[in-house]
Amino acid sequence: xxxxTEVFPDLGRHCQQSDCRQLDFLPxxxxxxxxxxxxxxxxxxSHKCPKSDIRSxxxxxxxxxxxxxxxxxxxxxxxxxxxxxxxxxxxxxxxxKKKPICPVRRCREILTFSNTxxxxxxxxxxxxxxxxxxxxxxxxxxxxxxxxxxxxxKFLAALAARSRNDxxxxxxxxxxxxxxxxx
Numbered sequence: 174x175x176x177x178t179e180v181f182p183d184l185g186r187h188c189q190q191s192d193c194r195q196l197d198f199l200p201x202x203x204x205x206x207x208x209x210x211x212x213x214x215x216x217x218x219s220h221k222c223p224k225s226d227i228r229s230x231x232x233x234x235x236x237x238x239x240x241x242x243x244x245x246x247x248x249x250x251x252x253x254x255x256x257x258x259x260x261x262x263x264x265x266x267x268x269x270k271k272k273p274i275c276p277v278r279r280c281r282e283i284l285t286f287s288n289t290x291x292x293x294x295x296x297x298x299x300x301x302x303x304x305x306x307x308x309x310x311x312x313x314x315x316x317x318x319x320x321x322x323x324x325x326x327k328f329l330a331a332l333a334a335r336s337r338n339d340x341x342x343x344x345x346x347x348x349x350x351x352x353x354x355x356x
Contacts, residue, residue, distance in 0.1 A: 190214040238265045275300040277309045 178184065185198040188211035201215035202208070205224040217225035232241040233252055242259045244252070259265050275282040282288065282300035290304040291297070303309040 188214055190220050235259055235265060237267050240264065273298070275303060277303045 185196050186200040186209045188195045188197055188200070189208040190210060193211060193214055195211045195213075197209075197211040200209045200211065203210060203215070203217070203220065203222055205217065205227045206222050208220070210220055214220040229245075231244045233244055233255060234240075235242055235256060237260065240259070242255055244255060273284040274280070275284060276297060277299060280300060280303065282302065284298060284300060288301050289298055290301055292299060292304070292306055292309065294306045295310070297309065299309050
């Protein structure tokens with residue numbers, strides 16, 4: 174069952190996939206079933222490994238508090254019993270079930286796995302509408318709102334200064350350029 178050639182009998186191993194048996198000089202050992210496989214059959218899926226889930230973590234999601242309850246290594250226990258034990262442990266709090274929302278001010282978007290983006294600059298989890306750094310930084314929001322407020326104040330001051338009887342007349346109050354007010 175070894176491998177190799179007549180000159181080097183210990184070199185390489187045969188793939189243990191029943192329909193392959195290829196001599197491979199760099200074989201792969203499956204960490205779950207401990208068999209030897211070639212490059213084509215090295216994954217759990219390709220050789221249909223019966224013990225492929227031996228290293229995987231398994232969790233149940235509590236419907237009351239949205240907490241993940243780990244079931245790894247608990248073979249044979251009923252899922253309902255595990256969830257009941259979690260509820261009685263005191264760790265299960267319905268107040269924890271609050272769904273995460275986008276942290277940008279005035280945005281009420283609920284963050285789910287399909288509409289959540291993590292900013293590469295600040296590592297903040299935000300909705301897809303605010304996925305660009307400039308859309309969710311506080312500095313950007315302050316500067317744009319400050320300039321918008323200044324423009325609004327300037328407009329309101331000009332509107333208050335205007336009266337109906339001087340429509341269409343030239344005014345040169347504070348600026349060197351003459352302006353014409355319209356009604």
